[in-house]
Amino acid sequence: MEVFYGLINGFAIALTPINLLFCFLGAVLGTAVGVLPGLGPAATIALLLPIAYTIASPVTAIILMAGIFYGSMYGGSTTSILLNLPGEAASVVTCIDGYQMARKGRAGVALGIAAIGSFIAGTVGVIGLTLFAPPIAEFALSFGPPEKFSLALVGLLMAVTLSGASIIKGLILMVIGLLLASVGIDPISGKTRFSFGVIELQSGFDFVTLAMGVFGLGEIFYNLESAAKAEIVTTRVGQIWPRKKDWLRSRWAMLRGTLIGFFIGIIPGGGAVISSLVSYAVEKKVSRHPEEFGKGAIEGVAGPESANNAASSSSFIPLLTLGIPGNASIAMIFAALLIKGVTPGPFLLTEHPDIFWGVIASMYLGNVMLLVLNLPLVGVWVQLLRVPYGILAPVVLLFTAIGSYSIQNQAFDIYALIGFGIFGYMLRKLRFEPGPLVLAFVLGPMIEASMRQSLLMSGGSFLIFLERPISVSLIGIFAVLAIVQAAATLRKRPK
């Protein structure tokens, strides 16, 4: 019953004109970002973080950011299907069969089933979030410093090891992220760390500057080398509403995709990209016509598109209940909450029920808005690809520079932004996935504080992390997953 009352209260908040407007803005921006290749959801939320300072209400700011995140999952399928060009990473797999459907004159049906699957999965994901989040948050209230330390560290390590990218490179970035988070005055001893006499560094690096630099600038610099001219869109969209046969073939794929996406989305490092890949593999495996995959099988669109949307909803569960961001985009939302003076975690539900339920309720509304925005207006979104990169890139750079400056009104932040931008560019050149860097940066202060508190509690013994049941369980779960992952890697390796 508490869940029901909370949700009703959430709708009362989400349905206020200002929150509805920002939910709509988030959905529009998210779709645009999903459509435009070279500007992912994490980068866009990073670019918009300075705006979080100017939006008075935290719930409104988070509704906007969340809308961008799940909206991008809808938009990403459009260019995958029409141009064989994924707008964001989670839609890469949609290219395989979506583009083949478009080549056969069934682009409209592919777009339709992607949007409907996204809507169903997104809504089911939010229902799961509504039901699962409160009990998890209540359970997490019993966490002390050792549990918090283990949870944050295990969450980070899982994000690194399960993301599918290079584990060593992920760990390197994780450690660098922790190190960058330690720059500035140590809150316990008062000693200044790594500032080297630079006054502006005494308060440490700002998350917004780091995120905008690594994701926004880094991505722009990288794309400058390979910016392709926007293709002229000639694919005919045709009928959008799927036929009965398409429905029959897609329904179980959507259901399986939803379940896969929901559970993978909860795991740190899981997220939309992995869930769409897993869903595609499962669909191919269970299909009676696996030979059709790669040639325009509708299940190859319905499953992954449902999976990435369900994952984007369920990835809010660890953030809202445990204060653990599972991927880079969620880390940006974590930072936006901190900017508004709200600490995500188990106390969010009791101390800020308006944010907790308001954001969840807005996701129901946002999914409906996205369905309306994506089905009839697909032609409008495709026109976005006509915006030349030569205009988009400098405008984004100006946006990041001015946004970064505005945080503390100091030019130093622009130089720091450029520095992080060069760093982000080099990471891409060296094939590093920058997610673990920002995850470690946002969790760094919590990891250090809870580690020091735990050591104080135990009289200086690290065994405290193995003596507390919840802490040791978390470490155990990670150990099992790491072993499974290592075994899978060894199996794949050529003999």
Added chain:
Amino acid sequence: MAKAERISAVLLVAGGVFVAAYSFHYLKLGLMISPGAGFLPFLCGISIIILGVLWLLTAWHVKPPAANAEAGEGSETGAISDEDVPRIWGLPRKMLLGLAVLIAYGWLFERIGYFLSTCLFMFGWQTFVEKESLLKTVIITALSATILYVLFQYLLGFQLPSGTWLP
């Protein structure tokens, strides 16, 4: 293994040594019961050294994926190939020009104020990076500087600098 990765890994190990030494000598580690300001950075420094060495060794022994593979995709090591070297350490003209224009923008931003510096940035970008015609450059410059000014100054309420060099 690409030269770029070898150099990066060595630089990383050197950075780790510096961080560990700085944390140990300057920040101090403290006691186990009450770790000092340098405790976590020291652990990070040591981890960077170990991971840097592992990166170097792993990338040396594992066959790199195709030259055009995306970050982390299809590779457990994320190693890059020698074919990538010219692309990595070669001079990406557009990127360097863009970077130069942006650094100049950062330097001028407070000195000549938002409007003038933004106009110069966009003009420089369209002229040097994109090589657009003069007319198109002027139109893009005027429009973007004005739209961003309205957005930041009036809609978002940011305080934009008016310029310390200007009267």
